[in-house]
Amino acid sequence: xxxxxxxxxxxxxxxxxxxxxxxxxxxxxxxxxxxxxxxxxxxxxxxxxxxxxxxxxxxxxxxxxxxxxxxxxxxxxxxxxxxxxxxxxxxxxxxxxxxxxxxxxxxxxxxxxxxxxxxxxxxxxxxxxxxxxxxxxxxxxxxxxxxxxxxxxxxxxxxxxxxxxxxxxxxxxxxxxxxxxxxxxxxxxxxxxxxxxxxxxxxxxxxxxxxxxxxxxxxxxxxxxxxxxxxxxxxxxxxxxxxxxxxxxxxxxx
Amino acid sequence: xxxxxxxxxxxxxxxxxxxxxxxxxxxxxxxxxxxxxxxxxxxxxxxxxxxxxxxxxxxxxxxxxxxxxxxxxxxxxxxxxxxxxxxxxxxxxxxxxxxxxxxxxxxxxxxxxxxxxxxxxxxxxxxxxxxxxxxxxxxxxxxxxxxxxxxxxxxxxxxxxxxxxxxxxxxxxxxxxxxxxxxxxxxxxxxxxxxxxxxxxxxxxxxxxxxxxxxxxxxxxxxxxxxxxxxxxxxxxxxxxxxxxxxxxxxxxxxxxxxxxxxxxxxxxxxxxxxxxxxxxxxxxxxxxxx
Amino acid sequence: xxxxxxxxxxxxxxxxxxxxxxxxxxxxxxxxxxxxxxxxxxxxxxxxxxxxxxxxxxxxxxxxxxxxxxxxxxxxxxxxxxxxxxxxxxxxxxxxxxxxxxxxxxxxxxxxxxxxxxxxxxxxxxxxxxxxxxxxxxxxxxxxxxxxxxxxxxxxxxxxxxxxxxxxxxxxxxxxxxxxxxxxxxxxxxxxxxxxxxxxxxxxxxxxxxxxxxxxxxxxxxxxxxxxxxxxxxxxxxxxxxxxxxxxxxxxxxxxxxxxxxxxxxxxxxxxxxxxxxxxxxxxxxxxxxxxxxxxxxxxxxxxx
Numbered sequence: 001x002x003x004x005x006x007x008x009x010x011x012x013x014x015x016x017x018x019x020x021x022x023x024x025x026x027x028x029x030x031x032x033x034x035x036x037x038x039x040x041x042x043x044x045x046x047x048x049x050x051x052x053x054x055x056x057x058x059x060x061x062x063x064x065x066x067x068x069x070x071x072x073x074x075x076x077x078x079x080x081x082x083x084x085x086x087x088x089x090x091x092x093x094x095x096x097x098x099x100x101x102x103x104x105x106x107x108x109x110x111x112x113x114x115x116x117x118x119x120x121x122x123x124x125x126x127x128x129x130x131x132x133x134x135x136x137x138x139x140x141x142x143x144x145x146x147x148x149x150x151x152x153x154x155x156x157x158x159x160x161x162x163x164x165x166x167x168x169x170x171x172x173x174x175x176x177x178x179x180x181x182x183x184x185x186x187x188x189x190x191x192x193x194x195x196x197x198x199x200x201x202x203x204x205x206x207x208x209x210x211x212x213x214x215x216x217x218x219x220x221x222x223x224x225x226x227x228x229x230x231x232x233x234x235x236x237x238x239x240x241x242x243x244x245x246x247x248x249x250x251x252x253x254x
Numbered sequence: 255x256x257x258x259x260x261x262x263x264x265x266x267x268x269x270x271x272x273x274x275x276x277x278x279x280x281x282x283x284x285x286x287x288x289x290x291x292x293x294x295x296x297x298x299x300x301x302x303x304x305x306x307x308x309x310x311x312x313x314x315x316x317x318x319x320x321x322x323x324x325x326x327x328x329x330x331x332x333x334x335x336x337x338x339x340x341x342x343x344x345x346x347x348x349x350x351x352x353x354x355x356x357x358x359x360x361x362x363x364x365x366x367x368x369x370x371x372x373x374x375x376x377x378x379x380x381x382x383x384x385x386x387x388x389x390x391x392x393x394x395x396x397x398x399x400x401x402x403x404x405x406x407x408x409x410x411x412x413x414x415x416x417x418x419x420x421x422x423x424x425x426x427x428x429x430x431x432x433x434x435x436x437x438x439x440x441x442x443x444x445x446x447x448x449x450x451x452x453x454x455x456x457x458x459x460x461x462x463x464x465x466x467x468x469x470x471x472x473x474x475x476x477x478x479x480x481x482x483x484x485x486x487x488x489x490x491x492x493x494x495x496x497x498x499x500x501x502x503x504x505x506x507x508x509x510x511x512x513x514x515x516x517x518x519x520x521x522x523x524x525x526x527x528x529x530x531x532x533x534x535x536x537x538x539x540x541x542x543x544x545x
Numbered sequence: 546x547x548x549x550x551x552x553x554x555x556x557x558x559x560x561x562x563x564x565x566x567x568x569x570x571x572x573x574x575x576x577x578x579x580x581x582x583x584x585x586x587x588x589x590x591x592x593x594x595x596x597x598x599x600x601x602x603x604x605x606x607x608x609x610x611x612x613x614x615x616x617x618x619x620x621x622x623x624x625x626x627x628x629x630x631x632x633x634x635x636x637x638x639x640x641x642x643x644x645x646x647x648x649x650x651x652x653x654x655x656x657x658x659x660x661x662x663x664x665x666x667x668x669x670x671x672x673x674x675x676x677x678x679x680x681x682x683x684x685x686x687x688x689x690x691x692x693x694x695x696x697x698x699x700x701x702x703x704x705x706x707x708x709x710x711x712x713x714x715x716x717x718x719x720x721x722x723x724x725x726x727x728x729x730x731x732x733x734x735x736x737x738x739x740x741x742x743x744x745x746x747x748x749x750x751x752x753x754x755x756x757x758x759x760x761x762x763x764x765x766x767x768x769x770x771x772x773x774x775x776x777x778x779x780x781x782x783x784x785x786x787x788x789x790x791x792x793x794x795x796x797x798x799x800x801x802x803x804x805x806x807x808x809x810x811x812x813x814x815x816x817x818x819x820x821x822x823x824x825x826x827x828x829x830x831x832x833x834x835x836x837x838x839x840x841x842x843x844x845x846x847x848x849x850x
Binding site for chain 1: 708711712714715716717718719720722723725726727729730731732733734735736737738739744748790
Binding site for chain 2: 586592639640642643644645646647649650651653654655657658661662665774775778781782785786789814815816817818819820821822823824825828829832833
């Protein structure tokens with residue numbers, strides 16, 4: 001049974017098809033990468049998978065059940081988390097609070113309890129805080145626990161977004177170019193982090209330009225070009241696919 | 255068309271033209287600086303009050319009007335130089351509060367320099383009403399509508415045909431890129447605030463013979479101008495004109511057919527409905543968030 | 546928090562006469578409004594230029610229910626606040642989808658509509674002349690005198706600040722701050738941003754209405770002046786002046802901008818000039834507002850002794 005299945009997914013912007021009748025399936029537990037040249041529709045696809053854009057046509061299934069969510073927060077509640085290509089950090093909060101905000105789905109509290117600081121809430125908050133601290137440590141940011149988010153360097157912010165997304169305990173985590181703008185040693189850390197996330201049983205969808213990272217961590221790769229599927233398969237198949245080499249890898253690596 | 259309806263339409267167009275001028279002022283400053291200038295209404299007040307006092311000092315009307323517009327433009331430029339420039343980098347809300355402070359300051363100054371009485375300007379070309387489709391129209395209304403039409407045409411020419419106008423548009427689209435192209439953002443700000451203030455003052459002078467003027471007329475006129483600019487879509491010049499005329503007509507028709515006490519309320523209810531249905535105003539583009 | 550309690554408790558030592566008490570009470574009532582409004586503007590990042598409307602619903606609602614229908618003041622006060630919250634809830638649903646200046650316009654329009662209704666329905670409200678309001682009374686005991694009112698308002702202010710601080714440090718408060726920081730990131734973290742904006746809007750409206758009702762009962766008289774666009778602007782200015790996203794900033798902003806005009810009456814006709822100048826200069830030199838700027842200064846001094 002696939003975790004996520006898309007059928008005939010399309011998205012038009014004023015007549016331009018950014019995503020064009022796309023079918024794919026993501027198996028649970030895998031690292032599923034989406035690659036393609038700039039403008040291929042990768043981020044548009046992630047935006048559809050998280051409810052930020054509504055598809056012009058097509059359907060999505062989660063666990064073979066039609067995904068009926070409408071607003072992005074409902075996609076999150078269904079178990080889909082993500083990070084952003086251009087950072088979307090809560091810069092008005094501390095690093096730890098960013099991650100605590102990520103636990104929102106697991107911290108339901110009533111307005112009255114919040115206003116009156118009910119004892120149950122105090123306990124829940126303590127648990128939330130320590131869980132958030134664990135996650136910061138998990139992504140290697142324990143040193144920044146008390147820092148304001150706007151005091152963190154760029155590479156740390158990338159990992160802070162991952163920690164925040166993990167805090168929601170997603171089943172499917174979408175990473176939008178987590179290595180962009182990072183130096184080689186930071187990219188190696190991201191590589192290791194993705195493998196550890198995958199090791200937790202979380203299915204990862206990776207959108208990335210860094211081919212070394214993609215080919216190293218992925219079980220399956222989907223190649224997009226002009227919003228259409230150019231190829232799909234394991235890293236070996238994709239690497240040797242002549243159409244992929246011609247359209248994409250050819251220009252980049254050789 | 256009934257004479258009554260024609261009457262409402264004509265008076266709606268007159269007041270709508272004034273709103274359009276004020277809205278254009280909001281729009282020009284917003285485009286150049288992303289500031290909502292809540293002192294915009296005070297320029298309208300300064301125009302009317304200054305013209306009345308220059309006239310009282312013995313200047314002929316055209317000269318008094320010119321001097322009043324020039325004075326407002328100078329104050330507008332002083333506002334940008336001494337209040338907006340020094341606060342560069344502050345948040346938009348902070349800048350808005352600064353302009354509110356400036357509005358209070360200007361209102362206070364006006365009440366001291368002039369007085370707290372109501373003043374009037376004589377109509378530019380007599381009071382003999384003109385009859386159109388059974389409705390009567392004061393000649394001053396023709397002045398208001400005509401001058402507004404001229405101004406709109408002149409502004410179109412300025413922003414599309416002159417280098418300074420294009421520079422202002424460039425800054426509004428992309429400040430950094432404009433700067434790299436050698437456009438002086440400071441000069442653009444100066445020109446936009448001066449121009450907006452002059453537009454406001456002109457509106458104040460045009461309307462003063464019809465509605466009179468006093469030290470505190472700026473609040474309501476500024477508010478209506480802002481509403482018109484938003485209704486049309488903030489930052490859109492044609493939107494400001496359309497918004498102004500729409501608001502004027504709504505008020506006039508609402509006052510005529512429904513309730514004069516509730517004319518402003520009717521206008522604002524319709525603005526609310528328009529905004530809910532078209533969150534970017536009548537002519538505003540739908541901005542999509544890029545993530 | 547302790548500083549606030551101490552301030553409220555010790556302030557009477559500095560208050561020489563009833564006029565001073567009166568100013569302190571007005572400061573307290575405005576501070577209550579601003580602490581609520583700051584939840585919306587400072588924390589959730591949603592502007593409202595119409596909160597004087599909710600203040601007015603509280604004031605006139607409670608005034609009309611007590612004076613015209615003989616309701617007990619406490620019940621009227623609660624009903625009026627609930628009505629303001631209900632209106633905010635109903636209107637907030639569609640308009641809180643608007644952003645930035647468009648939201649400012651929509652809330653402004655709402656405030657103006659309320660003020661026009663108040664000024665026009667003179668059968669109920671007394672129109673522009675205003676109406677008198679019965680004093681606050683509970684079970685035969687009437688709250689009278691500046692000192693009694695001072696302690697009531699002081700206690701309510703402390704309570705409002707406490708509730709507000711609790712809220713900010715709760716999951717709800719984090720959600721509000723998160724949607725201010727990045728609405729899209731808040732949504733994909735599972736935060737229902739529409740619901741939380743609505744919550745902050747309705748809560749701040751209820752608080753403004755409560756303070757409005759108390760103001761009406763305290764003054765014994767209410768005019769449409771307190772419901773105008775200008776009063777809405779004043780409230781926002783207090784919040785920004787004191788410092789956005791700072792609960793104590795809201796209190797300080799309300800205190801300075803309520804007391805300042807009273808002090809400035811010595812300048813007579815120059816009052817507005819001085820007031821406008823103070824506003825401009827403060828925002829030019831302390832763009833983040835009074836309290837955050839001073840806090841940052843103090844922190845820097847502590848770091849570099």
